[in-house]
Amino acid sequence: MESSIVTTQPLFRGTTDRVARRLLGKIVAVGSGKQIAAGIIVETEAYLPANDEACHAHSGRTPRNVTMFEGAGKLYVYSIHAGYCMNVVTEQEGNGCAVLIRAIEPVAGIKLMKKRRGKDRLIDLTSGPSKLCQALGVTTKLDGINLLETKSIQIGTSSSIRIRKFDVVVTPRIGISKATELPLRFFVDRNPYVSGLKRLHSGKTDRPLHV
């Protein structure tokens, strides 16, 4: 069921906010065989190349954010507090922008994710940017990797995973102190794994994407 994720270059093409929207409903899979862990992306945020004070690249290159300037399709992983956050770099080389993956719905490797997280309930595995990195085993070792070339981590579609039709909700980004008004957070309406304030959903959060 976790077989062959199809990753295509057009998936990461276009403006950062468009890519953030497009990544909803796509599969992210890390590892292979018995050690695979995977989920469906249900929440993202866009960090723009210009006029975005919340973007790590806003003040130019630093050792941490170099990957953000390496063009669409690179994986940008950084450490924050006691964990990691993973992003898909967007747009052309030199722009400095990315899409943060904030939440996924688990679909494969649940046992492995529970072990890595030290939690047993599904809702505690991947309902936040640092949680999902821990569940998937993503660290800064994967920073800078090219998603179009590697098999260590794959983001795309899978013919063996059926995705339910879904509505998208757009809100300001959360957890930041600058540029807090820009509507650059995208999430799957009513999906229980979305992080943050659940009252922003249109109804009960009981609608998994995996069917």
Added chain:
DNA sequence: CTACCGATTGACT
């Protein structure tokens, strides 16, 4: 070198 600070999480009132 020291000091400050998060694109967070989890424990607690």
Added chain:
DNA sequence: GTCAATCGGTAGA
């Protein structure tokens, strides 16, 4: 609801 632990990155002396 509030709040502190945590640690690598960053800026500044």
